[in-house]
Amino acid sequence: MTPKIPFSDTDLRRLTRLHKEVRNRFTHFGPGSWSIEISGIPGTAALIARIIDNVHDRGWAFRHVTAASEERLRRALAALSDDGWIAHRD
DSSP states (O other), rough: OOOOOOOHHHHHHHHIIIIIIIIIHSSSSSOOOOOOOTTTTTHHHHHHHHHHHHHHHSSSSTOOOOOHHHHHHHHHHHHHGGGGGGGGOO
């Protein structure tokens, strides 16, 4: 059996907050004004990149991906794991 993807209590709190405070507000928003706190986005992006990378390393979820697509995925995950990405704008 393949080992589970490791999550710390901090990781779980971060993902729960993303779901409750960001996802739910976008999905179930009511009229009014609101803002999104972005200070935790780099850490959350790095966590999500790690999870996707762990899933990829299991070898099943991305089994139909071409070598070129896999390389793009690896570069994107590396970029998301780098704290400096959010400061770059095109």
